Amino acid sequence: MESILVLTHADESGSALTKASLEAVTAGIDLASRLSAPLTIGIIAADAATAASSLPSSGARLLAISGEAFAQARYASDAAAAEALCRAASATIVLAPGTSRFARIAAGVAHRLGGFVDTHITALSGTDNIEASRWFYRQRIEAVLSRGARPWFLLLDAGTHATYAGEPGPAQIENISVELPALRTTVSGFRAPTQGAQTIRPDAKILFVAGAGWTKKQPDGQAHVAEAGELILGFLHATSASLGSSKSLVDQGGEGNSVLPFLTHLNQIGQTGATPRHAKGLSTCCHGEEPHVVGWRFIGSRRAISLDPNCGWTRGKADVVYVADAFPVMAKLNALLEAAKT
Amino acid sequence: MANVLHIVVCAGIVPDPLQTLEPITTPTGPGLKNEMVLPAVLDPWAASALYEAAALASKNPGSKLWLVSLGPKAKLQQVMMTVAQKVAFELVPLDGPIGGFPDAHSTAAVLAETIAALPGLDREKLLLFGGWESATRGAGVTLQLVGERLGITDQFQGVDQIDLRDDGSFEVLERVEGGKHQVSICAGAPAVLGWATGNLAEPRNNPQVGMANMRTIMPALAKAKVAKLEANGLSYSSVSLPKQQRTTRVVKDMTPDQIAAELVEWIGAE
Numbered sequence: 001m002e003s004i005l006v007l008t009h010a011d012e013s014g015s016a017l018t019k020a021s022l023e024a025v026t027a028g029i030d031l032a033s034r035l036s037a038p039l040t041i042g043i044i045a046a047d048a049a050t051a052a053s054s055l056p057s058s059g060a061r062l063l064a065i066s067g068e069a070f071a072q073a074r075y076a077s078d079a080a081a082a083e084a085l086c087r088a089a090s091a092t093i094v095l096a097p098g099t100s101r102f103a104r105i106a107a108g109v110a111h112r113l114g115g116f117v118d119t120h121i122t123a124l125s126g127t128d129n130i131e132a133s134r135w136f137y138r139q140r141i142e143a144v145l146s147r148g149a150r151p152w153f154l155l156l157d158a159g160t161h162a163t164y165a166g167e168p169g170p171a172q173i174e175n176i177s178v179e180l181p182a183l184r185t186t187v188s189g190f191r192a193p194t195q196g197a198q199t200i201r202p203d204a205k206i207l208f209v210a211g212a213g214w215t216k217k218q219p220d221g222q223a224h225v226a227e228a229g230e231l232i233l234g235f236l237h238a239t240s241a242s243l244g245s246s247k248s249l250v251d252q253g254g255e256g257n258s259v260l261p262f263l264t265h266l267n268q269i270g271q272t273g274a275t276p277r278h279a280k281g282l283s284t285c286c287h288g289e290e291p292h293v294v295g296w297r298f299i300g301s302r303r304a305i306s307l308d309p310n311c312g313w314t315r316g317k318a319d320v321v322y323v324a325d326a327f328p329v330m331a332k333l334n335a336l337l338e339a340a341k342t
Numbered sequence: 343m344a345n346v347l348h349i350v351v352c353a354g355i356v357p358d359p360l361q362t363l364e365p366i367t368t369p370t371g372p373g374l375k376n377e378m379v380l381p382a383v384l385d386p387w388a389a390s391a392l393y394e395a396a397a398l399a400s401k402n403p404g405s406k407l408w409l410v411s412l413g414p415k416a417k418l419q420q421v422m423m424t425v426a427q428k429v430a431f432e433l434v435p436l437d438g439p440i441g442g443f444p445d446a447h448s449t450a451a452v453l454a455e456t457i458a459a460l461p462g463l464d465r466e467k468l469l470l471f472g473g474w475e476s477a478t479r480g481a482g483v484t485l486q487l488v489g490e491r492l493g494i495t496d497q498f499q500g501v502d503q504i505d506l507r508d509d510g511s512f513e514v515l516e517r518v519e520g521g522k523h524q525v526s527i528c529a530g531a532p533a534v535l536g537w538a539t540g541n542l543a544e545p546r547n548n549p550q551v552g553m554a555n556m557r558t559i560m561p562a563l564a565k566a567k568v569a570k571l572e573a574n575g576l577s578y579s580s581v582s583l584p585k586q587q588r589t590t591r592v593v594k595d596m597t598p599d600q601i602a603a604e605l606v607e608w609i610g611a612e
């Protein structure tokens with residue numbers, strides 16, 4: 001019989017589980033009930049006891065690793081902690097959120113336990129066995145796979161399961177001790193790559209994508225880069241959208257500096273960029289080439305504004321394409337959105 | 343003071359992203375239609391790792407740079423014709439399957455064994471580089487597994503920058519959620535760095551570098567070991583292209599005012 005462990009970790013506060021961790025808890029509860037398998041949840045946090053207070057109604061056995069060393073996301077300490085939790089739980093299936101923190105260690109930990117890992121899992125299915133869906137070739141080909149070997153680690157993509165929201169309260173936890181190796185890495189903090197407001201908002205309802213067209217010569221023979229920047233930031237201000245970019249646009253500035261100073265490679269969507277999840281996406285001045293559009297796999301409703309009636313978006317990649325000049329459209333749109341706010 | 347580094351870059355080859363891909367079933371599992379004739383390129387994020395490695399090696403005289411690549415020998419040779427013109431490296435080719443469907447654990451085992459046996463490699467000076475995710479499997483696990491097998495417990499993924507200091511320690515920036523970088527200080531090699539885009543543009547082709555590289559690349563390819571990959575219990579029940587081709591409404595005759603009004607409604611709708 002399978003036995004299931006869900007690995008979770010705290011957010012920057014050190015005492016509350018991340019949203020992605022709570023999504024993995026939901027996946028664990030579903031899977032355990034489907035397979036009638038016992039469920040354990042492992043917590044890694046500076047203050048795991050407080051973090052566990054969101055979990056008592058999960059009905060799971062709760063294992064915890066606490067301490068200052070686990071306030072930081074670092075391979076050596078996190079891998080040791082996850083390994084200890086896995087050994088204590090003796091699980092055959094280990095589910096974990098695909099956060100940067102667990103993506104850094106999951107494979108290493110699986111290897112230490114003689115197990116195997118599959119990542120970027122978007123769905124779990126199967127009744128008597130476990131089947132996992134994931135994409136290959138950067139979101140171009142979808143596969144359903146399974147493994148005969150155990151333990152099997154599955155890293156779940158964020159946004160693929162509902163966030164667990166059980167009744168909070170005091171939780172019974174078993175503290176697990178872990179022997180840390182000598183730590184050679186210190187995390188000193190976080191750095192935003194650009195000055196000014198944060199433009200990448202994973203929880204936003206809408207993704208706004210800017211393409212290289214914004215900086216190209218317009219019908220009047222001139223480029224209007226400053227105006228483009230204002231229109232883009234105006235839209236973000238009005239809607240709290242997350243900002244994405246095509247590769248061509250972020251590459252323009254060369255070594256690290258974009259023509260639009262608030263854009264970096266972290267904004268890039270596509271083959272060599274991100275594949276975010278948002279309910280809606282609006283593409284502007286972007287041609288919709290395949291290496292770009294693979295980054296839109298998990299965007300629900302898609303609209304595009306492009307001057308080119310034959311751009312990639314018109315060929316089954318967007319729901320609506322407005323063949324129009326994005327400058328006047330965005331100016332008007334921003335004005336309407338701001339007026340609606342007041 | 344310069345630090346002598348031994349940088350090993352693991353980089354696979356992948357179909358050119360502009361190609362159309364179609365999955366098929368082969369006797370050894372899923373594959374791509376015409377996989378062997380699709381034009382291939384060096385895996386993009388691993389290519390960033392290679393360029394960053396070369397820049398780091400050139401700033402630290404006495405350093406060495408190996409490029410370990412597993413793929414069908416003939417395909418490797420094709421891709422190397424271009425890659426060899428970019429930066430100087432020693433190629434360590436492994437003749438094996440192409441594509442995203444073979445198991446990453448087996449790939450990692452073969453890579454680790456090969457790296458451990460590299461003549462002249464000082465494991466205390468080792469920086470293991472690669473892409474944080476491949477353009478085929480996109481799993482982000484291979485490099486981590488190679489690192490574990492080599493006993494390296496300072497690992498960084500989604501790396502965009504490394505600043506080496508005189509004492510051999512380095513500051514490293516890793517991509518984390520919400521468009522930020524996590525900043526860490528590591529005491530120094532050995533370490534694993536899975537690169538994202540980094541900060542360097544693709545170097546221009548330099549035929550002289552190409553000629554120098556090719557002198558060692560061709561004999562290395564001729565001697566390339568054949569790598570057999572285990573399945574490790576991995577099986578596929580379906581491999582398919584996404585079904586939803588959208589029915590696009592192409593709007594050509596609306597004024598900016600009309601479009602803006604329609605978009606406001608769309609943005610506000612649940």
Ligand SMILES: Cc1cc2nc3c(=O)[nH]c(=O)nc-3n(C[C@H](O)[C@H](O)[C@H](O)COP(=O)(O)OP(=O)(O)OC[C@H]3O[C@@H](n4cnc5c(N)ncnc54)[C@H](O)[C@@H]3O)c2cc1C
Nearest residue numbers: 211212213246247248270271272273285286287292307326
């Ligand atoms: C290995 C590899 C990896 C790649 N990875 C990525 C990736 O991750 N992400 C990515 O985006 N690309 C990627 N690409 C590049 C991709 O193939 C395209 O070149 C790129 O997406 C084009 O960007 P763009 O549409 O912004 O620019 P362009 O192709 O220059 O298109 C600009 C568009 O703007 C329109 N336009 C101009 N002015 C206006 C206006 N006033 N109003 C409305 N429309 C206007 C034009 O009609 C045109 O359609 C990759 C390519 C390779 C080879």
